[in-house]
Amino acid sequence: MIFLGVVLLIIGFVTGIAIVWTIGVLVFVVGLALWLLGAMGHAVGGRRHYY
Numbered sequence: 001m002i003f004l005g006v007v008l009l010i011i012g013f014v015t016g017i018a019i020v021w022t023i024g025v026l027v028f029v030v031g032l033a034l035w036l037l038g039a040m041g042h043a044v045g046g047r048r049h050y051y
Contacts, residue, residue, distance in 0.1 A: 001028075
């Protein structure tokens with residue numbers, strides 16, 4: 001999700017489409033939150049690890 005968020009941020013910035021940039025920010029933040037929860041050892045979505 002972090003990679004997808006970064007890609008959407010770049011596409012939104014280059015094309016000037018604000019909604020794509022906003023969605024990219026949201027996806028990036030959610031990806032970071034899930035990554036941090038998983039790194040701290042919390043089960044995310046019923047799974048302890050994501051590969």
